[in-house]
Amino acid sequence: MQAQIPFFQGHRGSRGLFPENTVPAFQKALELGMVLEMDVCISKDQQVVVSHEPYMNALYCVHPDGQKVKKEEEKSLNLYQMDYAQIKSFDTGINGNPLFPQQAHISTYKPLLSEVLEMAETYRKKTGKAVYYNIEIKSDSAEYGISQPQKAEQFCDLVYQVIQSKTDLKYVTLQSFDFKILKTWHKKTVKGKFNPCLLSALVSRKTPDKVIMDLGFIPQIYSPDYRSLTDFELKNCHHLGMKALPWTVNDVKVMEELIRMGVDGIITDYPNLASNLKP
Template sequence: MAMAQMPFIQGHRGFRGLYPENTIPAFEHALQAGVQVLEMDVCISADGQVVVSHEPYMNSLYSSKPDGQPVTKEEEKKFNLFQMTYENIKQFDTGKRGNASFPEQHAMAAHKPLLSEVLALGEAFRKKYKQNIYYNIEIKSVEAEYGVSQPKTVEEFSEKVWAIISKQVKPEFIILQSFDFQVLKYWNKAMLEGKFPSQIMLSALVSRKSPENTIKDLGFTPAIYSPNYQALSSEFVVYSHKNGMKVVPWTANEAEAIAHLAEMGVDAVITDYPNRVPQYLKPVH
C-alpha cells in the first residue's frame, strides 16, 4: 500500500546538487524543498556505528582532515571508516571545500552524520508537518571488501542497520537498497522468517542488468527495480510492472530526462537536483 502513494522524487544523497552530499544540511534542505523520500548510503565505523557515507573512506573530492588540509587522492583509503571510531570520523569536514563536480553546491561546514541523526531529522519533520517521509537506505557493500572496509558478513552489516531503523521508523517507510545481491538475499530471507518486517521494500540496484536477469540472479522478485536511468527502456518498465516491481531509476539530473522518465511510466526518480522539477514536490514553506 505504501508504494502506491510514494512520491515521485527521491533526493539523492539528500540534495547533492546544491548541498554537501549525505550531510544534515543536505537532508534538511531536501525536506524543506518538498522532498519526501531521502536517499542515502550507510557504512559502519570501527566502533560499530552506522554512518551515512557513500564510500567507506574519506573522498578526496571534498573531504578535509581535522587540521583543515584536503584529503589527497593517495590518502583516501588510509582513512577507512571501518577502522576509524565515529568520534574520529566526525572530525573530518565534508562540505567546506564544496564539490567541483557540482558547481552549484553551497560550500559549508559539514560532516558525516549517523543514520540515527538523519532518521531523527526526518521523523521530526514528519511530526511537525504531518507529511509522510520515506527513507531509501543503501547498504554500501562489495564482496571484495567483506571484513576490510565493512563487517565480515552481510548478516552483521544488515543487523546493525536494522537495529537503528527499528527504533525510529515504521517499516512501511523504509526502502532498503543495495548493489550487493547477497545483502538483498539476506534481507528477503530474514523477512520471510519474520526476523525483519515484511513491509520493508527491497530495491535491487543495477547498472544495466535487465529486470528479468535481476529477478533470476536474486532468486526472488524485489519490490523495486532500480537501474541506471540511461539503461532503462520502455520494455523494461512494462516487464517490471507486469512482474510486480516498481521502477526507480538513478540518477537523472536534467529536467528533460526526468520528464522523459515520467512519460515512460517510472514510479519514482532519484535525482541530485530536486529543485529542477518543482512540479513533483510539495514544499512546506
C-alpha cells in the same frame, strides 16, 4: 512503491545543492517533499554512518587540521578502521564539491544514520508531512572484512537495529547493488526477524529478468541507471511485478521523458528541479 510515497527522491539528500549525505542536504530534500535517499557504511565501533564511500573522499573531505584529503590517502582513511568520533572530526562540506558548482560550501560532517532519522522524524511530527527513506547499504562483495563487516548478516543487523529503533519500517526502502545483502534482508524478513520494508535492487545494466534470477525472489523495486532503461525493459519490469526507480537523473527533459515512459519514481541530485514537475 505505494501511492503515498513521493515520486521524486533526493539523491544523497540534495547533492546538487548541499554537501552529500549530510543533515543540511536531507533538510533541504524534506523541504522540497522528496524521499530521502542515502548510503550507509559501518565504523570501527560498529556505528551506522551515512556515507557513500567507506573512506574519506578527496573530492570534498578535509582533515581536522584543515588540510584537504589527498587522493592517494583516501583508502587509508577507511571508515571501518575509524571510530565514529574520528570520522565526525573530518569536514565534508566546507570546500564544496567541484562536480557540483551550485553546492553550498558549509562546514558539516558525516552523520550517524540515527541522527538523520531523528531529524526527519522530528520534521514529520512538527509538520505532519510524509517522510520516506531509501537507504542503500554500501556493500562490495570484495570488501567484506576490509571496509565493511565480515558477513552480510552482520551488516544488515546493524542497519536494521538503527532503523527499527527510530522509525516504522513501512516508511523505508532498503536498497543495494550487493545481492547478498538483499538476499539476507529478504530471508530475515521471511523468517519474521525483520519487520517488512520495500526492497530495491540497484543495477547498472542487469535486466529485470536477470535480477529475479540472481536474487531468487521478486523485489518490490528495480532501480537501474536511467541510461540503460528502455521501453521494453520498463514494460517487462512492470509485467514481472516490480516498480521502476531509475537513477540519477539531473536533466528536466530526461525526467519528463521518463515520466512519459511510465517510471514509478526518479532519483535526482537536484530536487529543486523535480519539485515543479507533475508525474
